[in-house]
Amino acid sequence: MFNSLSSTAKALVVGLTVSFLTVSCADHHDTDDSETTVNQPATVPDVQQPAVEQPAPAVPSEPEAKKFNDPLELASFTGDFKQYQAGDTVPAMYRTAQYTISKWQLRKLPAPSAGSHWTYFGGSYVLITDAEGKILRMFSGEIIYR
Numbered sequence: 001m002f003n004s005l006s007s008t009a010k011a012l013v014v015g016l017t018v019s020f021l022t023v024s025c026a027d028h029h030d031t032d033d034s035e036t037t038v039n040q041p042a043t044v045p046d047v048q049q050p051a052v053e054q055p056a057p058a059v060p061s062e063p064e065a066k067k068f069n070d071p072l073e074l075a076s077f078t079g080d081f082k083q084y085q086a087g088d089t090v091p092a093m094y095r096t097a098q099y100t101i102s103k104w105q106l107r108k109l110p111a112p113s114a115g116s117h118w119t120y121f122g123g124s125y126v127l128i129t130d131a132e133g134k135i136l137r138m139f140s141g142e143i144i145y146r
Contacts, residue, residue, distance in 0.1 A: 072146070074138040079122020088135050094121045095133045101125065107144050110137075 076085040084090070093099070101107060101118040109118055109125055116129050116136055127137040 070139075072140045072143045074124060074140055077122050077124040077126070077138050077140075079124070084122070084126075084135060084138075086135050086137070090119065090121055090126060090128055090133045090135060092133070094119050094126075095128065108146050109139060109143065 076083055078084070079094075080091065099119045099121065101109070101120060104110075104112065104118045107118075107125065109127075112118055112127055113136070115131070116127055119126050119128055120141075123141045125139040125141065125143060126135055128135055
């Protein structure tokens with residue numbers, strides 16, 4: 001079988017055989033470590049490095065939006081061609097009795113906290129503070145169909 005191969009193929013087979021034997025012998029060679037460095041796995045030092053301290057996360061200047069389980073609760077909404085989110089103040093018109101929702105249970109809204117009430121603004125139900133009209137929570141108008 002070896003006779004039917006070309007001279008290039010024979011040289012390749014012989015070279016591979018010699019390489020294999022060299023590597024195999026190097027694994028069992030006891031006197032010279034320079035040959036075994038090819039096949040030895042990298043060693044891991046036993047000394048543990050001190051942990052690098054991570055900087056503390058920056059404290060946001062604005063309060064983070066609360067994450068609720070209700071998919072109809074909004075992080076923001078658009079009303080009167082402006083984007084509103086928690087902490088913004090609604091226009092004075094939406095703080096009047098005309099827009100105040102007194103029967104919030106019928107619209108399936110959560111109970112307002114002390115010093116706040118629900119109003120309807122921009123197709124959304126918005127919980128605002130009584131004194132300043134600051135937005136506390138927002139729900140999609142779809143909540144009524146729940």
